[in-house]
Amino acid sequence: MSPLVLFHLAALLLLALGLYGLTSRRTLVGMLISVELMLNGAGLALVASARLTPASDELGQLGTLLVMGLAAAEATLVLAMVLVAAKRWGTSDSDRLSALRG
């Protein structure tokens, strides 16, 4: 298998792990960790495509940089939301946070 396929399979592995974690985790923080795994897979696939195909190198690397920035913003916001949920209901268990009306 070519290196391109190998790197994409590694990215796919991260996606599968993240999906599994996102659906099996019960705490919100655990789900956040799984989302970070998937975002890493996306970055890996982007850089692999940029480096190992004739596509524009700068575009792929800067795109991954933007993904990282978005992941940082997302983590900040999710942290605040989890804290608010934990303060209001005393738990961050996604099974118990099922009320639509606060």
Add this chain to the structure above:
Amino acid sequence: MEQLAYVAYGLYLVLILAGGWAAVRCRNLVRSLLGLIMTLFGVAGMYFLMAAPFMALMQILIYVGAVSVLIFFAIMLTRAPGGEAGEEGAGARPALRTVLALLSGLLPAAILAAAIIAKTPPGVALKPEVPLSRLGQFLTGPYVLAFELISVVLLAAMAGAVVLGFERRKGA
């Protein structure tokens, strides 16, 4: 030399696999965060392997340095009253839930893996490393709008986090 690259790839893959497994399976969230950090280092190693050292260092700086610290705060600040910080409740994993979660992870992955193996173009040999100055030129030239937008998004996220954090005090 090429054999050595495959060995390094296998090493990083093992790091990613072991770390990812710990990240999604460990009941203690601090341990699963450590698994996530291991995975992040594995991905950074893969960036080095693709001769993209700037991406690898950014990965370590942003993810390992900033995001994992944020997640650690989230773990420590959401402990259940009387419980240990970061523990998922006992009996949290009925077998059916695990099976369904495995299915939801493996099914898309299997479909995509078949597509990747069948359809990926042969690819080119590794291109020479992009100098950092060229990346900087692109970021301030053609992609300046994306650069500014991501700054605004970060600012908005930070402001939103602060507003959410003060929410309770307003009512008190």
